[in-house]
Structures are given as structure tokens and as C-alpha cells.
Amino acid sequence: MGELNTAISIQNLSFSYEKNTVLLNASAEIETEKLTIILGKNGSGKSTLLRIIAGLLPFKHGLISISGKELKTMNLSERAKTFGFLGQKHKAVFPFTVEQVVLTGRAGYINFVPKKSDVKVAETAMYKVNIMHLKDRIYTELSGGEQQLVMMARVLAQEPKMLLLDEPTTHLDFCNQIKLLTLLKELTMQKLTVIAVLHDPNIAFLYGDDFLFVKNGTLERPAEPIKPWSAEYLKTVYKHELQSVPYAGRALIVPDIIQQKQNDR
Amino acid sequence: MKNKKIIVIILYSLPLPVLFLSLFIGPSDMASVSSILAFFKHLIFSGNSGNAETFQTVQAILWDVRIPRIILAFLVGGALSISGSSLQAIFRNPLVSPYILGLSSGAAFGAALALAFAFLPVQVSAFLFGLLAVALSYIAAIKHKNLSIVSLILSGVIVTGIFTALLTVVQFLSDPFKLQSIVHWTMGNLHNASWKLLSSSYIPILAGVIILFLMRWRLNVLALGDEEARTSGINPSREKIIVLIAATLASSAAVSVAGIIGLYGLIVPHMVRMMVGPDNRQSTILNFLFGGTFLLIIDDFSRTAAGFEIPIGVITMLIGAPFFLYLMKKTNIGWEN
Numbered sequence: 001m002g003e004l005n006t007a008i009s010i011q012n013l014s015f016s017y018e019k020n021t022v023l024l025n026a027s028a029e030i031e032t033e034k035l036t037i038i039l040g041k042n043g044s045g046k047s048t049l050l051r052i053i054a055g056l057l058p059f060k061h062g063l064i065s066i067s068g069k070e071l072k073t074m075n076l077s078e079r080a081k082t083f084g085f086l087g088q089k090h091k092a093v094f095p096f097t098v099e100q101v102v103l104t105g106r107a108g109y110i111n112f113v114p115k116k117s118d119v120k121v122a123e124t125a126m127y128k129v130n131i132m133h134l135k136d137r138i139y140t141e142l143s144g145g146e147q148q149l150v151m152m153a154r155v156l157a158q159e160p161k162m163l164l165l166d167e168p169t170t171h172l173d174f175c176n177q178i179k180l181l182t183l184l185k186e187l188t189m190q191k192l193t194v195i196a197v198l199h200d201p202n203i204a205f206l207y208g209d210d211f212l213f214v215k216n217g218t219l220e221r222p223a224e225p226i227k228p229w230s231a232e233y234l235k236t237v238y239k240h241e242l243q244s245v246p247y248a249g250r251a252l253i254v255p256d257i258i259q260q261k262q263n264d265r
Numbered sequence: 266m267k268n269k270k271i272i273v274i275i276l277y278s279l280p281l282p283v284l285f286l287s288l289f290i291g292p293s294d295m296a297s298v299s300s301i302l303a304f305f306k307h308l309i310f311s312g313n314s315g316n317a318e319t320f321q322t323v324q325a326i327l328w329d330v331r332i333p334r335i336i337l338a339f340l341v342g343g344a345l346s347i348s349g350s351s352l353q354a355i356f357r358n359p360l361v362s363p364y365i366l367g368l369s370s371g372a373a374f375g376a377a378l379a380l381a382f383a384f385l386p387v388q389v390s391a392f393l394f395g396l397l398a399v400a401l402s403y404i405a406a407i408k409h410k411n412l413s414i415v416s417l418i419l420s421g422v423i424v425t426g427i428f429t430a431l432l433t434v435v436q437f438l439s440d441p442f443k444l445q446s447i448v449h450w451t452m453g454n455l456h457n458a459s460w461k462l463l464s465s466s467y468i469p470i471l472a473g474v475i476i477l478f479l480m481r482w483r484l485n486v487l488a489l490g491d492e493e494a495r496t497s498g499i500n501p502s503r504e505k506i507i508v509l510i511a512a513t514l515a516s517s518a519a520v521s522v523a524g525i526i527g528l529y530g531l532i533v534p535h536m537v538r539m540m541v542g543p544d545n546r547q548s549t550i551l552n553f554l555f556g557g558t559f560l561l562i563i564d565d566f567s568r569t570a571a572g573f574e575i576p577i578g579v580i581t582m583l584i585g586a587p588f589f590l591y592l593m594k595k596t597n598i599g600w601e602n
Contacts, residue, residue, distance in 0.1 A: 108498020
């Protein structure tokens with residue numbers, strides 16, 4: 001991977017909450033304009049990694065550079081113009097309209113009050129996520145899935161170079177999951193670097209360009225000839241009996257229920 | 266949508282007529298509606314069709330008593346409302362009022378101390394102790410450079426408790442005459458209004474109001490949550506401190522001249538939100554305008570309804586609370602969970 005194509009470079013990153021070490025000497029490079037998917041068990045540190053890159057968790061050990069620039073030297077507004085971060089849960093309190101919520105994504109560009117051009121950008125973002133029909137609805141009255149799409153539009157209104165998405169498919173029904181992943185693919189064509197934490201390896205392997213696994217506090221990218229969707233490899237990640245069913249050049253991952261039944265006998 | 270536009274227009278145009286009509290309201294027989302109208306006629310057309318002595322009295326009543334009181338009532342009401350609405354936005358909590366961080370009890374203690382021992386002008390002492398109380402709550406709540414809203418509200422409750430206890434001590438030590446004025450102060454009233462009182466309070470009030478007005482859209486961003494604000498490029502801790510300082514400055518100055526006007530800074534923001542929605546771009550300035558106008562109407566009522574003047578804080582409590590409960594039952598107050 002050449003220096004030019006590296007969006008994010010992580011070197012020897014260590015992080016712990018109080019005494020609980022989550023990441024230990026994790027290193028990886030993430031390519032530009034690709035859909036990189038981070039997979040791993042619950043509590044393995046996927047979200048932590050994303051939150052560190054987004055600047056929400058200060059870290060002491062290691063080095064992260066963004067397109068060659070050290071993350072720690074970037075100020076809030078620089079970060080906002082680089083990363084769009086979509087967190088796992090958002091609890092709204094005020095009955096803002098969808099448009100008002102999406103517009104707040106422009107905060108990094110606005111001194112006091114948004115201009116007409118900001119409203120335009122917000123509208124374009126809503127259009128991309130296909131929620132223009134919700135524009136004047138009250139955010140707090142929407143379903144969880146619709147709210148998720150609104151927050152996605154809000155992040156796009158930020159006009160970032162990279163998207164950091166923490167489980168963006170939660171709350172979305174099957175169809176909307178597919179639509180969202182298709183949108184993420186489209187965004188990479190429009191020169192965005194998209195990094196998403198996903199729970200579902202199937203959706204990941206169907207749409208992702210590149211896969212990073214969080215394993216025992218480190219970041220791992222299986223090297224050729226090991227395929228990330230091979231059952232043998234995924235067993236080491238999820239510590240569970242899995243079967244890999246070939247599909248579309250890659251594979252679908254299912255729990256190995258045949259094996260399990262035999263074991264039960 | 267159309268109704269909302271009409272409401273907004275009404276809210277913007279309401280202050281002027283109310284300010285003007287309030288000139289005619291007051292207990293004095295010397296300044297009846299007809300004599301004021303005659304005075305205005307005299308002023309505008311410089312006609313000589315009246316009694317010069319009456320005109321002098323009317324002028325004195327209007328200029329020395331009513332005008333400063335009208336302006337003061339407007340500023341105090343506006344300051345409490347705009348502070349309340351801004352604090353509700355940054356705390357993301359509907360129960361927040363300018364008094365939440367101990368401002369009212371600190372100011373009451375300061376005023377009582379000055380009334381009992383006369384070591385400082387009452388207003389100055391109330392203002393300083395109000396600020397002190399908020400600062401104490403703030404310092405108590407801060408932990409590892411982080412400000413948690415829950416601990417801020419908790420420390421506000423504690424500081425309120427401390428100053429209320431101290432107030433009781435002062436009251437206990439005061440003679441009955443001083444005790445009476447302390448109690449009267451805490452009830453909230455505007456009858457001391459004068460140009461002097463006005464000139465000593467308008468600067469902090471307007472400074473706070475202007476800062477909050479400039480922050481109006483950022484309140485929307487802050488109201489969405491810390492993480493969302495931070496990742497979209499603004500530092501929530503810093504912005505919250507700016508809002509907190511501005512709101513405290515304005516409401517401290519208001520309390521220092523008017524005493525404790527209960528519930529006002531809690532209720533008006535809700536009323537405005539029910540009328541025009543939660544977008545702070547619009548509601549911030551409307552809180553100031555409507556808050557000022559509404560308190561002026563209440564004050565007009567308080568000085569004419571009974572044979573004596575009812576303390577305005579008592580009226581805001583007695584009328585405001587049931588009215589607010591009615592609105593709460595009837596309309597969607599807009600707070601989920």
C-alpha cells in the first residue's frame with residue numbers, strides 16, 4: 001500500500017479504560033476511497049478504535065496519522081471537516097425538525113447562524129440519504145431507523161473526507177440495511193473513505209472492500225492466501241463454530257448447526 | 266405552519282403597544298388616563314390648553330416612576346426567560362431554570378445580609394452572592410476538567426440548601442423590622458424601580474442577552490448532545506461555559522433588582538417553545554421579547570388589581586403555575602422521555 005493511498009495510519013496504538021486494556025500495540029493502515037469494515041467480537045474494542053480516531057477518546061500511547069498529518073495536532077474544526085462520525089446511540093430531547101437536526105452538521109463551518117448555502121448542503125445530504133420527504137417532520141417522532149438515516153444525513157452535511165460509522169445498520173430493517181450499504185459504496189465512488197463497524201459479517205462481506213479484525217487488542221488483516229471470509233479464519237475471531245458458504249466470489253457466514261447437532265447427540 | 270407564522274408576527278409586534286399602554290397603568294389618581302392623554306397632547310402640539318401644575322405631576326409620575334419601572338420589568342422578564350431557555354438547551358433538561366445553580370438563594374442571602382448589616386448596597390450584595398453561588402456549584406461539579414450536567418444540577422441543589430440555611434440564620438438574627446424587608450425582598454417586586462436601579466443593572470442584563478442572542482443557533486447544536494457537537498466541530502465544554510456565564514450574568518442582575526420572581530425563567534421558555542417550536546434561532550430572541558412583555562403585563566396587574574401592590578413573585582407563582590399546568594396537559598410539551 002503506497003503512502004499516497006493511505007487515509008489513516010495507526011501505529012502501536014494502546015488504550016485502556018481505567019485498568020481494562022482494550023487495545024494493545026494495534027497497528028493498521030486504512031486505504032482511501034474504500035469501504036473498510038471493522039469486525040470483531042462484542043467488547044473487542046471496535047467502537048473504541050473508531051471513537052479514538054474521531055477524537056472523542058484521548059489516547060496516550062501510539063501514533064495515528066491522517067493523510068500524513070498527526071491526529072493529535074488537528075483541532076476540532078479540522079477534525080470535523082475530515083471525519084464524519086456516527087455514534088451508536090443518539091437520544092434527542094428537543095422536538096427539532098429533521099432539517100434543523102441535519103443543519104447542525106454544519107457547525108464546524110458556521111460562526112453564528114447558518115447561511116442559505118448551508119441549508120443547501122443540508123438539503124443535498126438529505127437527498128443523498130433519500131429522506132427529503134421527512135424534512136419537516138419532528139425528529140423525535142420518527143422510528144429508530146428513520147432517525148438513524150437522519151443522523152447519517154447530518155454527518156454527510158458536514159462534508160467530511162472520511163466517514164466513521166459505528167454500527168450504522170442498527171435499527172434499520174433488512175431493506176434499509178441494503179440501501180445504506182449501497183449508499184456507502186456510492187460514497188466511496190464520490191471519493192469518500194468510509195470506515196464502518198458492523199456486527200453482521202454477511203452484510204460486511206457482501207459490500208465491503210477491505211476488512212480489519214479486532215482480535216485480542218490488536219488489529220489484523222488476514223494476509224493472502226487466507227481469505228477474511230474463510231470459516232477457519234473467522235473461528236479465530238469469533239471463537240465460534242462457523243461455516244462459510246461460497247457466494248458471489250466471497251462467502252456467506254452461518255453458524256455451523258450441523259456440527260452442533262452432531263455434538264449434541 | 267401558517268398559524269405559527271402569525272404567532273411569530275404577533276410575538277414580535279406585541280412589546281411596543283404593551284410598553285406604551287403600560288404608561289397609563291398605575292394607582293395614582295393624579296395620572297389618570299385622561300390627564301396623561303392631555304399631557305401627551307400638550308407635549309406634541311405644545312398647546313396651552315391645560316393646567317401646568319398637573320402636567321408637571323404627570324410628567325414626574327411618568328418619568329420618575331412609570332417609565333423606569335416599565336423598562337425594568339421588561340428587562341427583568343426578558344433576562345430571566347432568555348437565560349432559562351438557553352440553560353434548558355445546554356442542560357438538555359426541561360426542569361432547568363436560571364435558579365437551578367443556586368442563584369436565587371445566593372442572591373437572597375446576599376440581599377438579606379446587606380439589609381441586616383448594611384455593609385454593601387442591597388443590589389450589589391445580591392448580585393455578587395448570586396454569582397458566588399453559581400460559581401460554587403460550578404466548581405463543586407467539575408471533576409477531572411469534565412463537567413457533568415447531573416453533578417452540576419446536584420451541586421446546585423446543595424449550594425441552594427447551604428444558602429437557604431444561611432439566609433435563615435440571618436433572618437433569625439435580624440430584628441422584626443429588618444426581617445420584614447428581607448421577606449419582602451425574597452418575594453420579588455419591582456416597586457423600587459428607578460433610573461438609578463435601572464442604570465446599575467442594564468449593562469450586565471444586555472451583555473448577557475447579546476451573548477445568548479449570538480449563540481442562538483449553537484444552542485441547537487449543543488442541545489443535540491456533547492458527542493454530536495464535538496464531532497461536528499465545536500467544543501461543547503467551552504460553549505456551555507460561555508452560555509452559563511452569559512445567562513448567570515443577566516439573571517443575577519435581574520434578581521438583584523427585582524428579587525426572586527419564582528418559576529418565571531422555567532415557565533416562559535416552555536410557553537415560547539409551545540408557540541414557535543424548539544429552534545433556538547427563533548426562540549432565543551422571542552424569549553426575551555415575550556418574557557419582557559409578559560412580565561410587564563403581570564406587573565401592570567400587580568400594581569392595579571388590589572388596593573395594595575401584590576409582590577410580583579407571588580403573582581408569577583400563583584397565576585403562572587396553574588396556567589403552566591394547564592398548557593402542559595393540553596399541548597404536547599415536546600419533551601420525550
